[in-house]
Amino acid sequence: MTTPVPIAVPRKGRPLEAVLERFASVAGTDAESLADDVSSTLRYEKAVTKGDLEDSRGPYERLADYSSPTEPHAPEYTLLRDDRDGMPRRIVFDSVLIDVGDVPVHLVGREEPFRALRTHEFALGFDSADLVLEEVVDLRPSGVSDLEDVNARIDPQESDVRVVTGLGDTVHHTLMATPELLPAGADLDRDFLADYEGDLCISPRYERLVTAVLGTDATENVSFTYPSRDADEEEAAIVETGIGVYLTVTGSTAREHGLVLGEHLFPSETVLMANAAETSETVDRVRRRLVREQADSVLSV
Structure with a gap:
């Protein structure tokens, strides 16, 4: 059996939904159902955390209800402290296995996916383009206006990570x-x-x-x-x-x-990123599949 390709993804919010939608577009019906399931669960949990909805179950009970240990491709969730008043526990995405063509992929939730790529924990990952600007883009007299400018301003001595393409959740x-x-x-x-x-x-x-x-x-x-x-x-x-x-x-x-x-x-925008130092033939196959419908907007990496 092929070892799953691990991909770092956000744990919640609009960026994670954009990632799930991209996988739904390239991995078929099962991935579409998964995207809907995870997105609706996390939207519900966000509403509970904000106090817009009430649930008689505690967070650990809800977490147990969401778990399906007998289903190998069922999503897993975890608990984090939210930064709202009182720091309530918030249920967020943890991981799931998805088949992309004939390659199994393991989506792994991270608080800061971009930094996980920078430290070579992952070859592929998704995060906000904002974080790339905050972390590694060189400051120059003129500014940047689009994703095309970003890779040209990353010092290769500073990072092996490059932006591959945006997901359009602009x-x-x-x-x-x-x-x-x-x-x-x-x-x-x-x-x-x-x-x-x-x-x-x-x-x-x-x-x-x-x-x-x-x-x-x-x-x-x-x-x-x-x-x-x-x-x-x-x-x-x-x-x-x-x-x-x-x-x-x-x-x-x-x-x-x-x-x-x-x-x-x-x-x-949420972007797909790759660490050039961690690539492999299998990783490249997954990357090509993820961007195949956006051939015109793929950046040079």
């Missing part, structure tokens, strides 16, 4: 500002920000990411500010500052706050 880091800040007829884009001096509101801990996206020239005369802990929405904090960068899908909340939506700066 949320954009978007420039937004109050109308009063913009001169008449001005476009809210990178060129505007290059001439801007003052505060720029961003999410905490995103300094390096935003600098990588905008470039060091554009951020030279910018001071990063952050939403207060009491702020209900980041958009409200951007209104106070006047200009900021935040993740947005439709921009409806930003518009409700009276903000002007500017340039989509960079796609916050």
Whole structure:
């Protein structure tokens, strides 16, 4: 029997759902059922953790109910401490076996899949493109705008990991500002920000990411500010500052706050990554299968 190819994946949320959808598209009906099962279970558990739903069963009882020890390809879950008030236990994805063509694959949940690839625990993995920018992309005078730019800015002495392709679950880091800040007829884009001096509101801990996206020239005369802990929405904090960068899908909340939506700066997208030092013929077969429907968007690695 072929040894399963281990692949590091996120434990919860939109990135994990995007990964499961990709496997469903390449591995057939059983994988589609699995994706639905895992996604619905974790959405339910998220609602319980947030207090939106109540369940008379405790987390260990629910965890036991989700387990199917007699089914070799049934998903497994585990418990983690959530960072919400009171740090409740949250049930998250742990692992599952899936057949991709004639190759068995072992999806293994990790809190930080990208870092697991960097330490050579895995040859393949999925994580947010944001983390690649935060960890290993070189900071240069000009910024990055798409996934094509990312691999070119990874120092080969720094990491063997490269981005293979995106999964299309795109949320954009978007420039937004109050109308009063913009001169008449001005476009809210990178060129505007290059001439801007003052505060720029961003999410905490995103300094390096935003600098990588905008470039060091554009951020030279910018001071990063952050939403207060009491702020209900980041958009409200951007209104106070006047200009900021935040993740947005439709921009409806930003518009409700009276903000002007500017340039989509960079796609916050789940990506397939490969560690070139850990490749093998079997790993390459799985990688090709995972990207075969996106031949036009596969990056050079």
